[in-house]
Amino acid sequence: MTSNPEFRLFDLGSNRQLAGEISEKLNVPLGTIEEQRFADNEIYERIADSVRGIDVYVIQSISDPVNDNFVKLMIFIDAARRTSAKSINVIMPYFGYARSDRKARSREPIVARLIADMLESQGVKRTMTMDLHTSQVQGFFDIPVDHLLAMPVQTHYYYERGITGDDVVVVAPNPNSLKMVQRFAKVLDAQWALVDHRTDLVLHGEPYQITGDVKGKFAIVLDDMIDTGRTMVDAAEAVAAAGAKKVELMATHAVLSDNAVEDLQNSPADKVIVTNTIEVPAEKHFDKLVELSVGSTFADALRQVIDQKSMAKVLLSPDNPEALK
Numbered sequence: 001m002t003s004n005p006e007f008r009l010f011d012l013g014s015n016r017q018l019a020g021e022i023s024e025k026l027n028v029p030l031g032t033i034e035e036q037r038f039a040d041n042e043i044y045e046r047i048a049d050s051v052r053g054i055d056v057y058v059i060q061s062i063s064d065p066v067n068d069n070f071v072k073l074m075i076f077i078d079a080a081r082r083t084s085a086k087s088i089n090v091i092m093p094y095f096g097y098a099r100s101d102r103k104a105r106s107r108e109p110i111v112a113r114l115i116a117d118m119l120e121s122q123g124v125k126r127t128m129t130m131d132l133h134t135s136q137v138q139g140f141f142d143i144p145v146d147h148l149l150a151m152p153v154q155t156h157y158y159y160e161r162g163i164t165g166d167d168v169v170v171v172a173p174n175p176n177s178l179k180m181v182q183r184f185a186k187v188l189d190a191q192w193a194l195v196d197h198r199t200d201l202v203l204h205g206e207p208y209q210i211t212g213d214v215k216g217k218f219a220i221v222l223d224d225m226i227d228t229g230r231t232m233v234d235a236a237e238a239v240a241a242a243g244a245k246k247v248e249l250m251a252t253h254a255v256l257s258d259n260a261v262e263d264l265q266n267s268p269a270d271k272v273i274v275t276n277t278i279e280v281p282a283e284k285h286f287d288k289l290v291e292l293s294v295g296s297t298f299a300d301a302l303r304q305v306i307d308q309k310s311m312a313k314v315l316l317s318p319d320n321p322e323a324l325k
Contacts, residue, residue, distance in 0.1 A: 034048055056087065062115070063095065089124055090127045124143065148314065171195065177224065187324065209238045254277075
């Protein structure tokens with residue numbers, strides 16, 4: 001690996017395509033890690049090149065297989081710490097366990113806080129992630145957290161297609177995503193709506209009702225992730241039943257668990273647009289799936305951190321920068 005006086009960049013394998021894009025855009029090669037598994041599945045990692053006195057940045061999503069990927073991250077952090085790296089900085093495009101951010105019932109853990117504590121206890125100095133399930137997870141850390149947004153890339157996808165203005169409506173599939181939807185709609189100069197999940201408004205077997213006007217409009221159903229896909233499919237059915245002329249589903253993180261692929265393919269949605277924060281394996285690709293790259297976003301953000309400059313421009317839409325100022 002060519003010596004770089006600024007920093008060293010490493011990838012632990014959860015998303016090799018995205019790591020490669022970040023590396024290419026920064027014109028910095030990925031560091032070499034020697035890795036193997038023992039017969040009992042214990043993981044061994046060794047950093048091949050010296051990082052003594054160097055700022056280390058490691059890319060690793062906590063995605064499927066979630067626990068293996070997290071353990072690999074912690075082992076790498078320990079190796080970097082013990083070899084006297086100047087600082088250890090973790091880039092997590094997808095922060096698994098972020099949904100465990102509160103106690104909803106007695107005797108439940110708050111795993112997002114636990115992960116934050118574990119990273120900090122091992123000397124991590126900074127984390128970078130994208131579209132947390134709830135923004136307040138940032139408060140679990142006592143170190144800097146760069147919370148990036150996929151929105152500039154996502155909205156640019158619609159600007160390129162000329163899909164903006166009053167004929168467009170951005171739909172929240174549940175109240176948790178409403179704030180994100182309102183910001184997205186503002187960037188597109190569009191309307192917004194909400195899928196109403198109150199069961200007293202729904203007859204058995206019929207679609208949910210919509211709060212807002214979607215009739216005759218191009219509807220974009222937006223959420224932070226698609227896991228089993230059930231929420232998004234229900235929303236697509238509700239929006240289509242309410243008279244939308246076209247329905248597209250959009251999310252940052254493509255978790256795609258259980259029967260998500262089949263359900264999404266068979267839904268009323270014309271497209272399912274995700275980003276590459278999680279690497280979608282070949283067997284989960286389907287006809288309606290569209291992947292957008294956030295490699296430039298992470299590369300630009302990382303360069304701003306290294307140059308000690310403001311992150312503001314990375315968070316704004318290139319097509320409508322005034323919308324979220």
